[in-house]
Amino acid sequence: MIAHSEWKQGEVFEGIAENGNTITFDTDSAHKHGPSPMEAVLMALCACTSVDVVSILQKKRQELTGLRVTATATQAPAPPRVFTLIKLTYAVRGHLSRKAVEDAVSLSKDKYCSISKMLEKAATVEYEIVYPDGEPQP
Incomplete structure (x- = not known):
């Protein structure tokens, strides 16, 4: 590359x-x-993990109808202004199993998303899952 x-x-x-x-x-x-280069890094992180989550949920035959991943980041106060904390919020829609969604997000963060794995070397990466349409199936 x-x-x-x-x-x-x-x-x-x-x-x-x-x-x-x-x-x-x-x-x-x-x-x-x-975007600034740092904004582009956050956007790339959101896209990277989104690709993983959609792919995993489709393979699990989940009826995903929407996914928005939002990244909120804190940067170091002085140069180099690296990210120190990144919180990812996964807003998922569809007829979904809670376990399937949690597994997909966890697999993306811990195994598949290259950008997340790189950023974890400098920043804490946390996540939450929200269901705008209500709670999913157990």
């Missing part, structure tokens, strides 16, 4: 992957052109 970044102007940078996919990073406080 290869990636690089190019400075575009001001505080705007473009990240380019080996296959040509791009993402624009904006380090200005307004972030008008894209």
